[in-house]
Amino acid sequence: MRQLTRNEEYVLLCILSLKENAYLVTIQEYLKKHANNNLSFGTLFVLLKRLEKSRYIESFIGKSTAKRGGKAIKYFKLTKEGYSVLEEIHEIQASIWSNFKLNNYSF
C-alpha cells in the first residue's frame, strides 16, 4: 500500500460519504463545505486520475443533463481496495489518537 497524501485521503472520504452522487463538482463542493479545503478543478482532476490509476476508485458514466450542455457525468465510487485503505488509515489514526488527551496539556 502506498502512502496516501492528505488530499487523497480527503477525496476518498468525500466519495465514501457522497455515495452514488460523487463526481467532480459535488466532490469539490463537499470538500469546501466540510473540510474547508478549496481545491482547484485541475488539482482535483489530477487527484482523481491518480487514485483511479492506483485502483482505489473506479469511474462509471452516468446520464447527461441539459444543465451540463448534454455532456455525460463521470461518477466515481470506491473500490474494495479503496475502502480497505480508508479502514487501515482509520485504525492507525484511532490508535494513535487514543494515546493523546488534548485538554490535559500544560504549557
Added chain:
Amino acid sequence: MKKLPSIYVYLTKAILDRDECEYFIGDLEEIYKTKLENGGLLISNLWLMFHLFISVPPIIIDNIIWSIEMIRNFVKIAFRNLVRHKAFSLLNISGLAIGMACSIMLMLYVMNERSYDKFNKDHDQIYRVAVNAMIGDTKIGQVYTPSILTPTLLDNYPEVEYSVRFQNNSKGFLVKYNENTFNEKFVTLVDSEIFEVFTIPFISGDSSKALLDPNSVVISKSIAKKYFGDINPLGEILQIDDMNCEVTGIVKDIPDNSHFHFNMFVSINTTDSYHTKHWFNNNWKTYIKLKNGVNKASFDVTLKEIVKKHTFGGGDGYSVGGGNGYSEYVAKGNFWEYYLQPLADIHLHSDLNGEFEQNGNAEYVSMFLAIAILIILIASFNYMNLTTARLSGRAREVGIRKVVGSTRSLLVKQFLSESVSTSFISLLIALILVHFFIPAFSDLIGIYSIKIPYYENIIYLIFLIGFAFLVGILSGSYPAFYLSSIESISALSGKRKVGRGKWFRNGLVLAQFAISIFLFIGTFIIRDQLEFTQNKNLGFSKDEVLVLKGTQVLDKKSYVFKEILKENSNIKSVSGAVYLPGMGFCNYGIGVEGKDQGITLNLLIGDYDYLETLKLEMAEGRFYSKEFPSDTTGIVINETAAKLLGWDEPLNKVLYTYAQNKKYNIIGVVKDFHYESLHQTIRPSAIMYRGGEFGWRERYIAVKINTENVDKTIRFIESKWTELAPKMPFEYTFMDEEYAGLYNNEKRTTNLASTFSFLAIFIACLGLFGLISFVAELKTKEIGIRKVMGASVPKLVLLISKEFTVWVLSANLIAWPIAYWLMNGWLNNYAYRIELGFSVFLLSGFLAFCIAMLTVSYQSIKSALANPIESIRYE
C-alpha cells in the same frame, strides 16, 4: 439559459486528452450555470476564469510526468530496434556522425574567422583609414596614409576620440639584447594612444605613459621571456636596429584572432620621420576611434572634405601638381579618397596594399559555411533515407499498435523520438570525433587557434543539441507521418505499399549525388587554378634561388660577402636587394617631367646583379651597370609603367620622386613580370638601383645556385656568414617556397575542399549502400524466382542497380549548371584564370558514378549470386 462560452472549451481541450475532457467540460458547464443562477454574468466568468487558470499547473505537471514515462518507453523500443538491425544502425549512425563532425569542425573554423578583432572593447567604434584612389589608369587601394593625417584629425575634428599611427615594415627588425640577436618580424613604431584604442592588457608598466617618451618600447610577455628569461625587463635596454629602447611595459600576447600580432611597440617619436607634413608621403597606417554615437557614414563624408581641404589644399602641406586643387585633379579622371574600414571587417573583407598580415577571405569563409551545410544535408538525407527504408519494414508493428489502440499522434511521437534519439547518439559520437580530429583539421587549414568552446560557451552547446534535435525531427518526419498513416488492415494483411516511399528516397539520392558531384567539380577547379598560378610563367625565375634574410646586419660588409659568394663555383650569381618579387615592394608617388600629373609606382630595389639573378629580361634599353657611374640617377621601369606614361620613346625621359624631388633618367624598360600574386594584374612598377635616395640597407641577398650539392652550398654560405656576421641569425628560404606562400589561402582551400568533398561522397555512399541492401532484401523473392526461371547473373545485377544508376546520372544535370555558374564567378576573382573545360564536369560525374557503382555492385552481385532455394524458401 446561457451556454458555456466556447473559450473555456478550447482551453480545456488544449490541456486535456480528448476522451477525458468531455466530462470535465460537462462539470465546468454545470458549475458555470449554478454560478449564473446565483450571481451575475461577470462574476461567474471571472470566477471560472480564475479557477481554470489555477487548474492549469497541476494538470500540466501531471501530463509531463506521464509523457516522460511514455518517452522512456519509446527510447527503449528505439534502442531495441537499433540493436536488432546492427549493420543498418551502424551505417546510419556513423554516416550522420561523420557528417556532423565535419560540419562542426567547419563551423568552428568559420566562427573563428568571424571572431577576429572582436575582443577589442568598443570594436564597433574603431576604424582603419584606407585610401581608394585612381591616378591615371592606376587604381590604388591601400592602407598607407600620411603621417599628417593624425594631427589633422585630432586638431580639427572633435568626433575623433583617438587616432593612432603604425609605422612598421614587413621585413622585420634586428633586435639585440646582450649577446642575443634575433630578427623580429612583429615590431612597429606606434603612437602612445594605441593602448586606449586596442584592448591590449598590461602585465606591468603604465599604459598611459609607456610610449610617451622617445626610445621606449613595450614588449609582449613571450618576447620578455625570450630575451630576459627571469630578469625583470622593465628599464632594460633593447637595441632595435639602430634604436636603443628602454622597456617601459609588458603586455599580454595579442590573441590569435587579431589582424595584427605585434609583440614590440616602439614609441613613434623614436625616429624623426613622422614629422613629415607631406600629404603624399604615405607610410603610416592610421586607426581611429570615433566618439560614441558618431556615425560612420557621416564621417566618411568628413574624410572627403579633408581630401579637398588638406590633401589638395596646398595649405599646411604639399599638394600634387603644384596646388592646383582637387577639382582640377578630378577633372582629369582621377580621384583620391579616404574611407573607414570597421575594425571587425578588416580580417575578412580587406585585401589592400600594405595589410599587416595576410588576411582571411570572406568568400572562402562563406564557401566553407556552404560546404558545412551541404555535408550536413547529405548526412541527414542519408539518415532520412535509411530510416525510411528501415522503418517501412515495420508496417506490421504499426498495424498492431493501431489495433491495440495507439493513436496516430502517438505513433508519430514514437517514430520521431526514435530518430531523435539516434541523432543524439550520432551527436555524441560526432563530438568525440571532433575532439580527436581537431589537430588534423588544424594541420589541414594551417590555423592552430581553433578551440572547442564546450565549456565557455553554453550557447554553443545548446545550439548543438538543438541542431541534433532538428536533424532528428527532419529525418524522422517523413517515415513518421508516412507510416502512421498506414491503415491497420492493409498493414496487417501484408499488402505493404513499399513503392510509395520510392520517389522520395530516389529524390534524396539524387540530391545527395548532385551535392557530391558539385563538390567534386569545385575541388577540381580550385586545384587546377592553383596549379595554373603556380606554373604560370611569371616573367622571372624563382627556381634555384636561395634568399638570405636579415642581411641588413652586414651593412658595409655586404659587398665583401657578395664577392666571396660569387667565387664559389656552385653559385651562379648573387644580388643584394631591399625588395624581391613576391616579398613586398614600396609604393612611391612619382612626378613626370613635362606633365603636371604624377603616377604611383611600386618600387623594387636591388643592385647591379638583380636582373641576372632573377633572370629578368629587358624590353628596351639596359639594366644598371658598373660601367655607367651615372646609373645611380637612372630608373628601370616595367612595360606597364611605360605604357601608362604613353611615350613612344621612353628612354632618357625624366621622372622625379615627390619625397626628395630627385630626378631619374629612364635607362631601360624591363619586360613585365609578376612581382605580386596572380590575383593582381601587373601594375606599373620600377626597379630602382640601391643607392642615393634608395640606398637602404639590403634586407635580402638572393643567391642563384646550382641544383647539385645544394646542402654543401648552403653550408658554405653559412660558414661565410658566421665569419662576417658572428652571432647573427642565419635565415634563408627558397624563393619558390616564399612565392607559394602568396597562395596559402588557395592551398588551404584546396586541402579543405578535397578532403571534405571525399567525405561527402563517402557519406553519400554509406547511404546508397544501405539503400541497395534494403532494395535487395525486398526483392529477394523476385530475384530467386527470376533465377529459377533462367535469368543470368549480369541481368539480375542490372535489375537491382539500374534504378539508382539513373538517379546518380541525372544528378549531373543538376550539379553541372550550378557548379558552372558558381565556379565561373569564383574564377573571375583572378586576373589570370583558367578557362572552364567540359572535361572537369565529365570527370567529376564519371568519378561519382564509378564510386556509386562500386558501392551498389557489391550488394547486387551478392544477392544475384545467392542460391535461389535460400531466397524462395524464406517464407
